Amino acid sequence: MKQIFVTKPSLPRLEEFQTSLARIWKSEYITNNGEFHKELEAKLAAYLGVKYVSLFSNGTLALITALQALGIKGEVITTPYSFVATTNSLLWNGVKPVFADVNSNNCNIDVEAIESAITSETTALMPVHVYGVPCEMEKIESIAKKYNLKVIYDAAHAFGVQHNGQSVLNYGDLSILSFHATKVFNTIEGGAIISHTKEMKQKIDNLKNFGIIDELTVVDAGINAKMNEVQAAYGLLNLKHVDEEILKRKKCHDLYVELLKDVAGVDFLDISEVKGYNYGYYPIFIKDDYALGRNDLYDLLMENGIYSRRYFYPLISDFPIYSNIESANRSNLKNAAVLTESVLCLPMYAELEEEDIIAITNLIKNPIK
Numbered sequence: 001m002k003q004i005f006v007t008k009p010s011l012p013r014l015e016e017f018q019t020s021l022a023r024i025w026k027s028e029y030i031t032n033n034g035e036f037h038k039e040l041e042a043k044l045a046a047y048l049g050v051k052y053v054s055l056f057s058n059g060t061l062a063l064i065t066a067l068q069a070l071g072i073k074g075e076v077i078t079t080p081y082s083f084v085a086t087t088n089s090l091l092w093n094g095v096k097p098v099f100a101d102v103n104s105n106n107c108n109i110d111v112e113a114i115e116s117a118i119t120s121e122t123t124a125l126m127p128v129h130v131y132g133v134p135c136e137m138e139k140i141e142s143i144a145k146k147y148n149l150k151v152i153y154d155a156a157h158a159f160g161v162q163h164n165g166q167s168v169l170n171y172g173d174l175s176i177l178s179f180h181a182t183k184v185f186n187t188i189e190g191g192a193i194i195s196h197t198k199e200m201k202q203k204i205d206n207l208k209n210f211g212i213i214d215e216l217t218v219v220d221a222g223i224n225a226k227m228n229e230v231q232a233a234y235g236l237l238n239l240k241h242v243d244e245e246i247l248k249r250k251k252c253h254d255l256y257v258e259l260l261k262d263v264a265g266v267d268f269l270d271i272s273e274v275k276g277y278n279y280g281y282y283p284i285f286i287k288d289d290y291a292l293g294r295n296d297l298y299d300l301l302m303e304n305g306i307y308s309r310r311y312f313y314p315l316i317s318d319f320p321i322y323s324n325i326e327s328a329n330r331s332n333l334k335n336a337a338v339l340t341e342s343v344l345c346l347p348m349y350a351e352l353e354e355e356d357i358i359a360i361t362n363l364i365k366n367p368i369k
């Protein structure tokens, strides 16, 4: 039986990568802000339309370091409907996550729920642009201003996404990206912090390199989260093809919509208003009037060699390390609870074939065991 995976990484062309590797071997400079690293930071800043990019070895260390750079303590209001790295970064900083419910239409944190979760301990907000759909950033930032809070966006899904004619990454105090193999743009493992001033970029760059300023000076208890030259070179090659990759993903997305739009009990994410959408995921939401439950559909697809992903399920707030926090109670997270029980992300990647999408959607239309 043919297997259809839920995602496949975009790989650079092998010959091009070999040429880059030959350059690295010749230079004998393999990490610590080398030529490829500098070039990738500059090209990403230009591509994304942002001021400063600091590359990281992964998105989670970027999140952890972003919180360090802003000196975040106390409580941070965030979403239960995300990947667990979002809130693990808070625990690594000794910060208490406070969960706020999400909007049922776009899966992003609900601004009203944010405002009611604020206490005297709140120091920051950490919203996530889930599936690359921008949060309500104007409202979030007016709340932040009113209560004097920092805003760190987990923009791991929002590569290239625009809002009001500019990158979503220009909002908030800091945003982080992930360049993990499963993301639209990947450096195998990797990530970045986007900052808006030279001073902040400098601070972040020091923090990701042990807090070292120069040979004799260490100013912060930094970590080691640097991206190496091999990954930066790989990233530069992937960046050349990322627009083409996104276009191919869009074609998959449009075919899914076409084939599933009339299926009773299947809901979609509305991305029609999103500029620069990157088609990173294709979530559907299985309602009560569908022929099967969500988990049964997941199993049926699996029995037919099709891997889908319940992303995000369970809620972060359901994991034992979080479930004893008061705000983790599902009665506080009603919309998130419905989404997590109904979501199914279907296979989505640039090289996904039309016949595969037809096979997947035929099964969803006729879910016979």
Ligand SMILES: *Cc1c(COP(=O)(O)O)cnc(C)c1O
Binding pocket: 058, 059, 060, 061, 082, 083, 085, 086, 128, 154, 156, 157, 177, 178, 179, 180, 189, 190, 191
């Ligand atoms: C992928 C992801 C991360 C973590 O990024 P890594 O590069 O895998 O460490 C964080 N948050 C969200 C929402 C993600 O999807």
